Amino acid sequence: MRRAVVLPDNGAMHPSPILHCNRCGAAVVQRVPEGDSHPRAVCPACTHIQYENPRNIVGTLPVWDGRVLLCRRAIEPRYGLWTLPAGFMELGETTDQGALRETREEAGVDVELEGLYCVANVRPVSQVYLLYRARIVQPSWQPGIETLEAALFAPDQVPWDQIAFRTVHETLRRYFAQSADGRFTLQTFDVD
Amino acid sequence: MRRAVVLPDNGAMHPSPILHCNRCGAAVVQRVPEGDSHPRAVCPACTHIQYENPRNIVGTLPVWDGRVLLCRRAIEPRYGLWTLPAGFMELGETTDQGALRETREEAGVDVELEGLYCVANVRPVSQVYLLYRARIVQPSWQPGIETLEAALFAPDQVPWDQIAFRTVHETLRRYFAQSADGRFTLQTFDVD
Structure with a gap:
């Protein structure tokens, strides 16, 4: 969580x-x-x-019954748009620990990690996303103050034109494409 | 490359x-x-x-004919010990670009990346290693000033007790274990 700074419109x-x-x-x-x-x-x-040096954004794709939990942002940038629970990795934590912390803070949901799913570079802002697949343990959540609401989405329900960040959009697209046969492989890509 | 600072003995x-x-x-x-x-x-x-925030160490496992190119360190910490070409990711580059840059700088070898192989956390020093498998294009190299020498090692030739960092040791161990059947999968682990 890092909320004191209002980011510019490009999410940088x-x-x-x-x-x-x-x-x-x-x-x-x-x-x-x-x-x-x-x-x-x-x-x-x-x-x-x-x-x-570049900074890591760590987070999860929290999944329940084939649907992904998205959070609607209560903060700038991209207020009101949907995203995955994710945020800056902190000193003294592993990528796994950071992903779980951000998921707890932003979505208020209890998950178990199922493996690293995406390593994405956003070179213009020197950020690296590391996002994990995660199994929702109980289908209930209590979003934190930086989230307006959280909800589960099947692929045909995702508000594709209201996703906050291109990295998240691309990760969701790839995730749902692979979920058809349930064979997930690490996704690496760059967003410029 | 970042050579002006002598690191403490633990590599931190x-x-x-x-x-x-x-x-x-x-x-x-x-x-x-x-x-x-x-x-x-x-x-x-x-x-x-x-x-x-934590920092990323990016680098490669440069491979020729089943052997891995290791670099003997000309700098502290761990002067004289062997390591993979890797170093701090810089602003304005992707993890791939950083891995290629470090490989060029430290080993002076031309490689093609073959995929992310290892994401390892070293929590006590807030570092994340991202190491790629890489194919050596031509079996010749010209190590930079921070490298005493570089050489190819088959698994039974690796100086296992003279590897500079535990992350590198563990990555090499896993790489050679998987190289038996050539089916490489992403390795994620923590070193404390």
Whole structure:
């Protein structure tokens, strides 16, 4: 859960420019450190280097009786549109733990993970989605404050034109295509 | 490539404590922002929030004729030990692109990716490994400055007690176990 920041309309949470050293507070310079290949925010005062790296979005496809639980967003961006329970992976947790945490926080549903289903890159915003198939243990849920409502959808019920993110749209499309014979294989794709 | 920092012996590159705002330079406070669930480094002067998230290590298992190309480290930690070409994913690249870049930088070998093979969590240091199977296009390589030498190893030739990281050890063990019949499936595991 990370709700204090209103994201821009494209769903981006791109790191903002680093202007100061987060160790000593001095103004940084952008340069390629010795032995490195990329420009970094280097502190001329204390020599600390601030690295920025892509972030993982972890979450699940919670399934009950062939239907997937979607959450209608109570927050920007994409307020009112539907998505899978997912969010930024936190320090000190595994991808599995993060996926379960986000599912609990956003959908308020108890699930058991059934395997990693999708690894998707959203390069323009330096994000990697890692989404798991998950079995809903009991068909009841209590969405968190960032969710207006949650509901189960069969493929022909999904509001395809009201899905919040292209990554989620593509994951759902692939999931339902494979669910016909129940043979799920890892999906890897890029969304630009 | 990120070579300016000597890592501690456990291979950790854990984010250092955030003491100052990287937007305005003021001293931060650690608190849970409104609507959030985790403590963050919040700037009392400009309200900017600095998030820290896990980092991805991307790389490959470069294969030629059933043997895997390993690189002997010319840098700390684990100087002199063997590893797979891999490193921190950079902003603005996909996991595939990062894996290819690291393979080029560290092993100096031309490969074609054959699919994601391993997603491994190293929770104590908040890292996620994403390693791809890769076909070596031509059996020649020119290791970069962070590699002492590179060499192909069949399973019975691997220096199992001189592998730099447990994640790499476990990935190689699983790879060679599956290579017997050539049916590779995604490996997901945690290393603590």
